[in-house]
Amino acid sequence: MSSTDEPSLYAKREPVFPRKVSGKFRTLKWWIMAVTLGIYYLTPWIRWDRGPVLPDQAVLIDMANRRFFFFWIEIWPHEFYFIAGLLIMAGLGLFLFTSALGRVWCGYTCPQTVWTDLFVLTERWIEGDRNARVRLWKQKWNAEKIRKRLQKYVVWLLIGLATGGAWIFYFADAPTLLQNLVTGQAHPIAYTTMAILTFTTVFMGGIAREQVCIYACPWPRIQAAMMDEDTITIGYREWRGEPRGRGKARDGLGDCIDCNACVNVCPMGIDIRDGQQLECITCGLCIDACDDMMEKVGKPRGLIDYFTLRDEEVERAGGKAKDIWRHIFRPRTMLYTALWSAVGLGLVVALFVRSEIDLTVRPERNPLFDQMSDGSVRNTYELRIRNMTGEDRPFRITISGDPMLFLQIEGSPYETVDIGTDEMLIQRVYVTAPAGSEPADDARTDFRIWVEDLESNERTHEDTHFNGLESR
Amino acid sequence: MSEKKDYNGVETTGHEWDGIEELNNPLPRWWVWVFYATIIWGIGYTIAYPAWPGIKSSTAGLLGYSTRANVAEDIADVNAQNAALRTELAGADLAALVDNRDSEVYSYAVNGGRAVFAANCSQCHGSGADGVAPANGYPNLRDDAWLWGGTVEDIAFTVAHGIRNEQSLDARWSEMPAFGDILPEEEVEQVVQYVLSLSGNETDAALAEAGAEVFDLNCSSCHGVEGMGDTFQGAPNLTDAIWLYGGDEDSVTETVMNSRFGVMPAWSDDYRVGAGLTQDEVNAVAVYVHQLGGGQ
Numbered sequence: 173m174s175s176t177d178e179p180s181l182y183a184k185r186e187p188v189f190p191r192k193v194s195g196k197f198r199t200l201k202w203w204i205m206a207v208t209l210g211i212y213y214l215t216p217w218i219r220w221d222r223g224p225v226l227p228d229q230a231v232l233i234d235m236a237n238r239r240f241f242f243f244w245i246e247i248w249p250h251e252f253y254f255i256a257g258l259l260i261m262a263g264l265g266l267f268l269f270t271s272a273l274g275r276v277w278c279g280y281t282c283p284q285t286v287w288t289d290l291f292v293l294t295e296r297w298i299e300g301d302r303n304a305r306v307r308l309w310k311q312k313w314n315a316e317k318i319r320k321r322l323q324k325y326v327v328w329l330l331i332g333l334a335t336g337g338a339w340i341f342y343f344a345d346a347p348t349l350l351q352n353l354v355t356g357q358a359h360p361i362a363y364t365t366m367a368i369l370t371f372t373t374v375f376m377g378g379i380a381r382e383q384v385c386i387y388a389c390p391w392p393r394i395q396a397a398m399m400d401e402d403t404i405t406i407g408y409r410e411w412r413g414e415p416r417g418r419g420k421a422r423d424g425l426g427d428c429i430d431c432n433a434c435v436n437v438c439p440m441g442i443d444i445r446d447g448q449q450l451e452c453i454t455c456g457l458c459i460d461a462c463d464d465m466m467e468k469v470g471k472p473r474g475l476i477d478y479f480t481l482r483d484e485e486v487e488r489a490g491g492k493a494k495d496i497w498r499h500i501f502r503p504r505t506m507l508y509t510a511l512w513s514a515v516g517l518g519l520v521v522a523l524f525v526r527s528e529i530d531l532t533v534r535p536e537r538n539p540l541f542d543q544m545s546d547g548s549v550r551n552t553y554e555l556r557i558r559n560m561t562g563e564d565r566p567f568r569i570t571i572s573g574d575p576m577l578f579l580q581i582e583g584s585p586y587e588t589v590d591i592g593t594d595e596m597l598i599q600r601v602y603v604t605a606p607a608g609s610e611p612a613d614d615a616r617t618d619f620r621i622w623v624e625d626l627e628s629n630e631r632t633h634e635d636t637h638f639n640g641l642e643s644r
Numbered sequence: 645m646s647e648k649k650d651y652n653g654v655e656t657t658g659h660e661w662d663g664i665e666e667l668n669n670p671l672p673r674w675w676v677w678v679f680y681a682t683i684i685w686g687i688g689y690t691i692a693y694p695a696w697p698g699i700k701s702s703t704a705g706l707l708g709y710s711t712r713a714n715v716a717e718d719i720a721d722v723n724a725q726n727a728a729l730r731t732e733l734a735g736a737d738l739a740a741l742v743d744n745r746d747s748e749v750y751s752y753a754v755n756g757g758r759a760v761f762a763a764n765c766s767q768c769h770g771s772g773a774d775g776v777a778p779a780n781g782y783p784n785l786r787d788d789a790w791l792w793g794g795t796v797e798d799i800a801f802t803v804a805h806g807i808r809n810e811q812s813l814d815a816r817w818s819e820m821p822a823f824g825d826i827l828p829e830e831e832v833e834q835v836v837q838y839v840l841s842l843s844g845n846e847t848d849a850a851l852a853e854a855g856a857e858v859f860d861l862n863c864s865s866c867h868g869v870e871g872m873g874d875t876f877q878g879a880p881n882l883t884d885a886i887w888l889y890g891g892d893e894d895s896v897t898e899t900v901m902n903s904r905f906g907v908m909p910a911w912s913d914d915y916r917v918g919a920g921l922t923q924d925e926v927n928a929v930a931v932y933v934h935q936l937g938g939g940q
Contacts (some may be wrong), residue, residue, distance in 0.1 A: 183670035387672060538772030542937065545789040547885035552786075552937060582937070583745060602937060607885065644778070 187309060188382055188441035190292055191302035191433075195460025204280050205289055213334065216341035220244075223562055225593050233343050237594070245523065248560065250530060257519040261512055268508035270398040272500045274405040278391070279455035284384050287335070287377035288439065291328060295378075298324045302436055328378045329370060336369030382440045386451055401482040402499045406454045408434075408445045408476050411488050416445075427475050433465050434458035434476055444476055454478075529567070530558040531623045533634045540639040547607030551638050555599045557623055559591040566590050566626045569601060573619030576609040577638060588626065603638055615642035726752065734924035738796040742934055750931065757932025760925050764911065773936050779890035781906050786936045789886040792816050793875040794940035800930035803921070806910035807878075815910055818878035823862065824901030831858045836897050839863075842871045842883045843891065 218230035220243055227234065232241040240247040240255070247254050269276050278285060299305050299320050308317055340362050341349060352358035353366075376384050385392065399405070413428030428445070435443045437458060440451040444458045462476040483493035536552035543549055559565060566588045571579045581589065582600040591597045603619075605612035617638040624631035649656045649665070657666045690696060693705040704710075729752045733741075741750055762771060770776040775784040783791065792802050805812040808819075823832060831854075838855025841847040860869070866879040873881035880888060889895055889904055911929075913920030921929070933939070 180670055182673045182676050184673050383672065383674070387675065536772075539770070539774035539784075539786070542774060542784060542786045543885060544787050545881065545884035545886050550787075550937070583935075 185383065186441055188439065189302045189305045189309070189436075190439045190457070191436040191461075192296060193433075193437040193457050193461045193464070195457075195463060197456030198460050201280060201289065201455065201457075205286050208281060208283075208286055209290070213338045216338065216346040222246075226562065227345060229345055231342060232345075235343060239594075246560065248530070248558065250558075251526070254519060254523070257515055257522075261515050261519070264508055264512040264515065267398050268505060268512055270395050271400070271403055271508060272505045273454075274399060274403050275392070275395055275452070275454045278385065278395075278453035282453075284376060284389070285439075285453060285455065287331075287373060288381050290331065291374075291377040291381075292439065294327050294331065295324055298327065325374075325378075328374045331377075332370035332373035333366065335373040336366040339369050340365050382451065385440065385453060392450055400504070402480050402502055402504075404478050404480055404496065404499060405448060406444060406452060406456065406459065406476065407448070407479050407481075407484055409474070409487065410445065413445070413475050427466070427471050429465065429469060431465055433461040437461040527632045528560045528628075528630060529623055529625055529632045530556075530560065531621070531632050531634050532556040533621055533636045535636055535639075540643050541641075543641070544604070547612075548604050549607075549612040549640055550602050550604045553601050553603065553621070553636065555601060555621065555623075556596055557589070557591060557599065558596045559593060561625065561628065562593055563627075564590065564592050565628075568622075568624045568626055569599070570622045570624070571603060571619055572622060574605075574611050574617050574638070576605050576611050577617070577619055578604050578606075579621075580604065605638065605640065610640075611638050612640050613642060614640045616640070730922075730924040733927050734922070736927060738800055738927060738930060742796050742931060742939070753928040753931035754935060756925070757928035757930070760921060760929040761932055764921065765929065768908075773933065779887055779895065781889055781904065783888055784886075784938075785933050786938050787886060788938045788940070789881065789884055790875060790938070790940065791873075791878045791880055791888075794934075794938060796930055796934040796939060798875070799933050799939070800926055802908070803930055803933075804910065804912035804926050805915070807908040808905060809907055809910055811915040812910035812912070816878055816908075818866070819905070820866070820879075820899075820903045822901065822903040827858065827862065827900075831855075832897065832900050835859050835863065836893060836900055839871065839882050839896055839900075840891075840893065843885060845891075 215231050216229065219228050220230035220241075221228055222241070226246075227241060229241065230243050232239075234241065238249045266277060295305070299308055308320060311317060337353070344362075349358060349362065353362065380388075410426075413426045415424070415426055416428035416430040417425040418430050434445065435441075435458075437460070438444070439455065439457065440453060442449050442451045444452065456478065459476050459478065463473040466473050466475055478496075479487075479493060480499050482499075487493055532555070534554040534556070536554065541549050541551050555569070557567060557569075559567070567590075568588045569579065569581060570587065571577055579587070580602045581587065582602060589597060589599055601621075605617075611617040617640065618635065619638055620633050620635050622631055622633045651667065654667050654669055657668045659666045690703075691705070692707050693709050694702050695705065696703040729749055732749050733753055733756075736749060736753075741747070741753065744750060761769075761773065765773075768776070768782045769785055770782070773785040775782040783789075788794070790798065792798055792807070801814075802816055805814045805816065807816040809815045823835075827835070834851045834855035835858040836855070837847040837851040838853075838859050841852040841855075859867075859871070863871075866877050867873055867882055868879070871882040873879045885891075887895070888906075889899055910916060911921045912926055913922055
């Protein structure tokens with residue numbers, strides 16, 4: 173290449189006008205869209221009775237009180253490992269689906285895809301199908317173009333508003349918040365969040381669309397590492413289709429009638445016949461479009477199809493492709509499934525065995541001990557006791573491990589404390605060893621602090637130690 | 645540089661690593677606009693906010709933003725919020741306050757007192773209020789032995805007026821004579837043995853018995869007939885396990901011979917104008933010390 177025809181450093185965006193298509197993958201996508209959007213918009217409105225004190229919203233991220241409610245599960249901040257576990261499961265799940273089914277997440281369930289689909293749908297309702305939209309795009313500004321564009325953006329903004337609105341309902345009581353929103357009494361943060369999410373929804377679903385997948389999303393880059401020859405992707409059977417050509421005379425031509433249906437329906441604006449591409453989100457719409465055409469011209473379906481790279485080699489050589497399930501069940505996917513299940517099982521077990529009392533013991537280290545006037549040695553401990561039982565309850569604090577250690581609750585002659593439901597009590601306690609006793613003289617004596625729920629008799633403990641005179 | 649090639653209309657950069665070549669895909673046009681927008685934003689930012697460094701300071705920025713001013717404002721806000729609590733604390737009945745632990749004033753006193761203690765008291769009494777090291781003359785405030793009384797009012801009085809200082813006329817003041825100038829050496833030896841025997845130490849029985857008489861004549865007026873001490877006079881209890889200057893024979897002999905003279909400043913700003921604590925701070929630190937574990 174000579175220096176005179178240096179290519180431009182910057183490429184203009186090629187607008188994409190996906191055409192309407194119908195078929196089994198399109199139907200599947202409609203269903204998935206309905207279900208995922210339904211979950212997103214309706215979840216905050218599900219009620220769940222938790223008694224008089226706790227919120228009755230089934231799914232609630234209560235930032236102010238640092239709690240996460242999910243139906244019958246209540247996650248406290250110190251149990252954040254549940255969230256970490258779920259994120260690990262989500263990650264492994266993506267690995268599993270990607271290695272088995274390729275970019276199925278991108279094509280069907282990614283919010284970017286679902287919302288873009290929704291925005292394209294409303295666009296089609298207002299501006300018409302592909303050809304009408306291309307015409308509208310090319311034509312000069314007139315009353316019709318202004319009206320349609322205005323209409324479209326109003327609908328998009330409403331969708332964006334609903335999206336941003338649903339988001340904030342996860343963080344506060346939904347009916348109350350809705351009332352406050354409408355009457356203008358909600359917190360400015362609620363309005364700001366809604367405004368930001370309205371804007372980002374319209375921007376990413378309506379305007380940026382495929383640019384997000386191509387340039388902004390890291391996932392397509394990472395996915396390549398999880399895919400191999402057995403991963404199901406979308407391909408074009410070029411050995412059957414080529415040489416492509418239009419017209420009735422098919423002598424010397426393949427099955428591809430070069431109708432461009434696959435290109436016209438593609439939300440990413442690519443031609444799948446060029447082979448595997450970074451842009452392809454494997455949504456299957458080109459398959460629907462091509463199958464439709466093949467049926468019309470009386471040729472077998474599947475010129476464009478979901479298949480694997482291994483199938484491609486086999487078929488090209490004249491063989492028959494393996495059953496799809498035999499691709500899916502292979503050591504790699506089994507390993508991901510095993511890991512995913514192990515983490516999931518661990519979380520479920522952890523959820524069932526977790527205590528409703530949480531105890532943290534912080535021994536005072538400055539000073540390590542105090543000697544009292546009668547010669548006894550005293551250590552100080554700060555206990556943090558969380559009552560997660562859902563009721564106000566008395567708790568007994570005791571110690572075990574050495575008969576010469578005696579416990580006293582600071583400022584109280586009793587051995588019980590009352591803790592309100594869902595509260596954490598910070599309680600100082602003193603442990604004393606009489607003058608001349610072993611723990612008083614030794615450097616270190618291990619013992620255990622117990623906290624017992626006096627109503628359910630559930631108890632929990634933490635090991636700590638007592639510093640005697642020798643520790644000085 | 646190797647040759648540039650063309651793949652499907654996209655040329656390569658000409659870079660090659662082990663046979664892997666780099667396509668020279670063009671950037672999207674909008675991307676470069678975003679880049680320009682960040683530059684414009686950056687310029688605007690340096691005009692609006694403090695940014696360009698000078699010799700002594702930096703450009704102030706059109707918005708007049710200053711982290712220092714923000715901090716000063718935040719502190720003023722907090723002080724304004726706490727003003728009512730501080731007034732209440734300054735005039736509080738401390739004995740009633742320490743019995744009412746659920747009150748907001750009590751909680752404010754403990755937490756505020758912790759800060760006052762760390763800033764003003766910890767230098768001598770230690771950050772843990774245990775007197776830094778054993779038997780160095782600075783009392784442990786966490787135990788149950790008090791020279792001048794361990795009720796919260798006693799503590800507040802000691803904090804306000806101090807011990808053996810010239811600042812406050814009401815300062816706690818006790819002065820043990822240096823008995824090395826008064827008693828013959830053998831009587832000092834005897835009384836030391838007697839004093840040590842009071843707290844259950846093994847001593848020379850004959851000397852201790854003789855020392856009992858010396859103690860009765862010279863020491864009991866302040867330390868009491870039984871050596872139990874007297875918080876009105878600041879005379880320590882000699883029968884317990886706590887020794888401010890050490891409880892071994894040498895230390896006690898040293899104390900009897902030469903006496904000790906620990907001092908503490910008066911902390912109330914009535915006596916240390918400009919450098920002392922306000923009444924609410926005195927009360928706060930008294931409540932804090934009282935709840936450390938030894939308060940009576």
